[in-house]
Structures are given as structure tokens and as C-alpha cells.
Amino acid sequence: MTVCTGNICRSPMAEVVLRDRFEAAGLGDRVVVDSTGISDEEHGNPVDRRARAVLRAHGYDDGTGHHARQVRASDLLARDLLLPMTSAHARALRRLAGDDPALTGRIRMLRTFDPAAPGPDQPEHLLDVDDPWYGPDAGFETTLAEIEAAADGIVAHVREALAARG
DSSP: OEEESSSSSHHHHHHHHHHHHHHHTTOTTTOOOOEEESOSTTTTOOOOHHHHHHHHHTTSOOOTTOOOOBOOHHHHHHOSOBEESSHHHHHHHHHHHTTOHHHHTTBOOGGGGOTTSOOTTSOGGGGOOOOGGGSOTHHHHHHHHHHHHHHHHHHHHHHHHHHHHO
16 A cells, blocks of 8 residues: 555555556556555545646556545555655554554555665655645656656565465
């Protein structure tokens, strides 16, 4: 599950890209990809029109049919990997997880899977995928590029986890 603020830009873009990459890797029937937001302010809304346009321009599904929703504590139990877009989103997920290390261990910043991103010895906020909603359309291109840079690492991680399960 990918997680951002309102679930109309970053996390649905990541959902679309990851679903595409898992399909291409032959794992589409074994992996469920979805997205949520830490806020309910956009509840029920579709993917932002600018995000849809960037996804289409790069050959992806544009997220038609998506309806924003807020993450729930039950989502943490039902997902093996939670991919927050920012350190603030990660903190919100950790608060939902409480003191359960089995749940907090499932939370990994999306960009930790980008080999060119800052390493684990750096402050977590350096891995933030900035919110493009407030800026020019070019911000959506940057968001997509950051998501794509991490996508293959996420697919490899999940492939290894599936192989370990047998």
C-alpha cells in the first residue's frame, strides 16, 4: 500500500506505477497494490487531473475509478508493505501501528528502494516525495520520476519476500 496525504496525487500515482511493474514482472496475480491517505479531506475524490495527465503521457493507466480513502489501523494488519511518501506519513503510520514491531517493520519509505536516494544513515525526511499539488504541473513529472526510480527495487523486494514464503 502506498500512502500520501489525501490519496489523490502521489499515492495513486505510485499505485498505478507499481501495479504496472508487478504485471510486467509476472507477479500481477500474486501482489495486490492499493493506496490510501493519512487524511480524510479528499475522501471519495478521484485522482487529481494533473496526475492523471502525467500518467497517461507516460503510457500508464490514469487511475480512472480510483476513490480516495483514509488509511485505517486495519490496513496495517492486512498489508505486508506500507510505502509512505514522506517522513510525516511514516510517522502517522507508526502512530497507527502503536508499539507493535511486526506492524512498524512493514513501514518503509518508498524512496528507500531507489538506489540513488539518500542512504539509511541520513535523516528520513531526505527521502520525501514532495507534494506536487501546490506547485506547477512539472512537479507531477518529478513525482512520477521519483516513484519510477524506486519501483524496480520494490518489485525486487517483494519478489524476494514471495520466494522466502515458498
